Amino acid sequence: xxxxxxxxxxxxxxxxxxxxxxxxxxxxxxxxxxxxxxxxxxxxxxxxxxxxxxxxxxxxxxxxxxxxxxxxxxxxxxxxxxxxxxxxxxxxxxxxxxxxxxxxxxxxxxxxxxxxxxxxxxxxxxxxxxxxxxxxxxxxxxxxxxxxxxxxxxxxxxxxxxxxxxxxxxxxxxxxxxxxxxxxxxxxxxxxxxxxxxxxxxxxxxxxxxxxxxxxxxxxxxxxxxxxxxxxxxxxxxxxxxxxxxxxxxxxxxxxxxxxxxxxxxxxxxxxxxxxxxxxxxxxxxxxxxxxxxxxxxxxxxxxxxxxxxxxxxxxxxxxxxxxxxxx
Amino acid sequence: xxxxxxxxxxxxxxxxxxxxxxxxxxxxxxxxxxxxxxxxxxxxxxxxxxxxxxxxxxxxxxxxxxxxxxxxxxxxxxxxxxxxxxxxxxxxxxxxxxxxxxxxxxxxxxxxxxxxxxxxxxxxxxxxxxxxxxxxxxxxxxxxxxxxxxxxxxxxxxxxxxxxxxxxxxxxxxxxxxxxxxxxxxxxxxxxxxxxxxxxxxxxxxxxxxxxxxxxxxxxxxxxxxxxxxxxxxxxxxxxxxxxxxxxxxxxxxxxxxxxxxxxxxxxxxxxxxxxxxxx
Numbered sequence: 001x002x003x004x005x006x007x008x009x010x011x012x013x014x015x016x017x018x019x020x021x022x023x024x025x026x027x028x029x030x031x032x033x034x035x036x037x038x039x040x041x042x043x044x045x046x047x048x049x050x051x052x053x054x055x056x057x058x059x060x061x062x063x064x065x066x067x068x069x070x071x072x073x074x075x076x077x078x079x080x081x082x083x084x085x086x087x088x089x090x091x092x093x094x095x096x097x098x099x100x101x102x103x104x105x106x107x108x109x110x111x112x113x114x115x116x117x118x119x120x121x122x123x124x125x126x127x128x129x130x131x132x133x134x135x136x137x138x139x140x141x142x143x144x145x146x147x148x149x150x151x152x153x154x155x156x157x158x159x160x161x162x163x164x165x166x167x168x169x170x171x172x173x174x175x176x177x178x179x180x181x182x183x184x185x186x187x188x189x190x191x192x193x194x195x196x197x198x199x200x201x202x203x204x205x206x207x208x209x210x211x212x213x214x215x216x217x218x219x220x221x222x223x224x225x226x227x228x229x230x231x232x233x234x235x236x237x238x239x240x241x242x243x244x245x246x247x248x249x250x251x252x253x254x255x256x257x258x259x260x261x262x263x264x265x266x267x268x269x270x271x272x273x274x275x276x277x278x279x280x281x282x283x284x285x286x287x288x289x290x291x292x293x294x295x296x297x298x299x300x301x302x303x304x305x306x307x308x309x310x311x312x313x314x315x316x317x318x319x320x321x322x323x324x325x326x327x328x
Numbered sequence: 329x330x331x332x333x334x335x336x337x338x339x340x341x342x343x344x345x346x347x348x349x350x351x352x353x354x355x356x357x358x359x360x361x362x363x364x365x366x367x368x369x370x371x372x373x374x375x376x377x378x379x380x381x382x383x384x385x386x387x388x389x390x391x392x393x394x395x396x397x398x399x400x401x402x403x404x405x406x407x408x409x410x411x412x413x414x415x416x417x418x419x420x421x422x423x424x425x426x427x428x429x430x431x432x433x434x435x436x437x438x439x440x441x442x443x444x445x446x447x448x449x450x451x452x453x454x455x456x457x458x459x460x461x462x463x464x465x466x467x468x469x470x471x472x473x474x475x476x477x478x479x480x481x482x483x484x485x486x487x488x489x490x491x492x493x494x495x496x497x498x499x500x501x502x503x504x505x506x507x508x509x510x511x512x513x514x515x516x517x518x519x520x521x522x523x524x525x526x527x528x529x530x531x532x533x534x535x536x537x538x539x540x541x542x543x544x545x546x547x548x549x550x551x552x553x554x555x556x557x558x559x560x561x562x563x564x565x566x567x568x569x570x571x572x573x574x575x576x577x578x579x580x581x582x583x584x585x586x587x588x589x590x591x592x593x594x595x596x597x598x599x600x601x602x603x604x605x606x607x608x
Binding site: 037038051054055060061062068069122130133136142143147149151157167168169172204212261283286287314 | 337340347348353365366369420422423425426427435441447448449451464475481492499503539559560563564574577578581588589596603
């Protein structure tokens with residue numbers, strides 16, 4: 001999903017574009033298949049040949065490791081590499097009973113909620129304003145979207161400088177207000193810096209989609225609304241925002257997955273392998289346990305738990321799209 | 329009415345400031361000497377040591393093995409970005425072509441096999457993926473760096489959507505002219521898809537270039553480090569030192585963001601098209 005975790009989106013319908021009738025845009029298979037071409041080639045071998053490279057890669061690098069993850073989540077690996085024993089749901093109960101894990105889960109939830117909320121609302125605010133102005137429209141657009149191209153760890157590095165004890169301007173600014181920011185030492189301060197950087201990095205993405213959604217609203221609707229209602233603010237709440245709801249919903253899911261997964265780079269750069277007193281997210285914990293702690297079973301169980309979370313989110317997303325497709 | 333417009337511009341300018349200022353400051357600061365930055369903090373003025381710092385970062389042999397240069401990492405980033413983007417386009421165009429233009433018994437089944445990959449991002453299966461790569465002896469290879477990232481369906485869906493929008497009459501006409509599946513694909517579909525390919529290329533290049541987690545796992549040999557992967561190494565060295573090389577860290581960050589940023593800014597129209605109509 002989103003930039004990174006590699007997309008689950010494919011929702012042109014939600015970006016305000018109208019599609020010709022008969023082309024179903026939901027990523028749902030049944031619809032897709034019914035809307036097949038009238039004319040097709042028939043060949044015994046060719047389609048398999050064309051599919052082969054993609055399928056080979058998917059089986060080797062998607063299905064095999066995914067199955068592996070589920071498999072090893074039920075086993076306890078010997079730390080010295082001498083075989084493994086079946087422990088059933090043992091790894092799962094261990095994980096879910098661990099206070100540390102639950103603490104990280106709680107932080108992840110708060111982190112996700114805050115990043116999603118701020119990235120969405122700032123993106124929406126800027127998109128509404130950019131949609132409203134005529135002069136300088138293109139320049140604003142370019143200047144507001146280009147941060148999209150910056151990798152999360154690079155954003156994290158720049159963030160580290162701005163939150164640096166010696167040279168960081170944000171630290172200096174906070175000092176004026178009597179707040180001594182100590183990123184890397186103080187749990188809350190580190191979390192604050194992580195959230196700021198993660199939001200900053202995600203604003204352009206939301207801006208692009210909101211703006212494209214706004215521009216998809218027909219002029220006639222806007223004009224009608226302008227005649228009915230003089231207050232710009234009320235017009236926004238009662239007419240524009242409901243029309244943007246599909247875009248917003250789509251972005252909500254994308255932002256949640258962004259906060260859960262794509263912020264890995266930001267977090268990794270900010271905690272620099274010293275996770276001890278620092279806030280980390282669930283994905284980072286999977287990484288720490290698997291690669292630093294060598295706890296294959298526990299890490300796999302955590303992976304599977306995360307898989308379930310993503311799975312639910314994705315299903316939720318697809319259900320929603322399908323509904324939309326039906327009603328339109 | 330007039331006043332609200334001014335307020336709009338003020339809000340937008342604040343937004344632009346927040347998005348642009350950190351990077352401008354990073355760039356300007358990178359042209360100062362480390363000791364100066366340590367003493368005076370971040371800077372908004374030109375420091376005059378641009379050539380020096382960037383020359384050092386690009387050509388000095390560093391790292392634990394003392395052999396890796398910034399230029400080297402940049403090349404690796406380029407290989408990853410290009411390899412991923414091209415691989416993705418080729419694979420997904422072929423697969424989408426098979427799904428849309430051929431009638432065969434297992435079509436629906438394969439569609440779902442590919443579709444399922446959308447459900448689980450790489451991040452949730454990193455450890456088993458790493459084990460698989462180990463078993464295949466693909467760690468510290470370009471293949472291992474690029475190919476596993478291709479295991480997702482996004483591009484396929486994108487081209488599938490597009491192929492479906494191509495009028496049926498084209499195929500009918502081509503068949504009357506005696507064109508077979510290969511000829512139709514190369515002479516009709518590929519030229520028609522040019523804009524789509526450009527749009528998806530941009531998105532995928534940026535995505536590939538910016539990969540962090542996977543290169544971190546797959547490459548322990550510094551010869552294969554990408555710029556984005558190298559960032560953390562820089563920070564780890566930096567933690568212990570007295571006067572950190574702020575300038576070099578900033579320079580590296582600027583270099584790491586330069587190619588994707590340039591592509592996004594220059595090809596903005598295609599980029600937005602690719603993003604909003606497909607999302608990776």
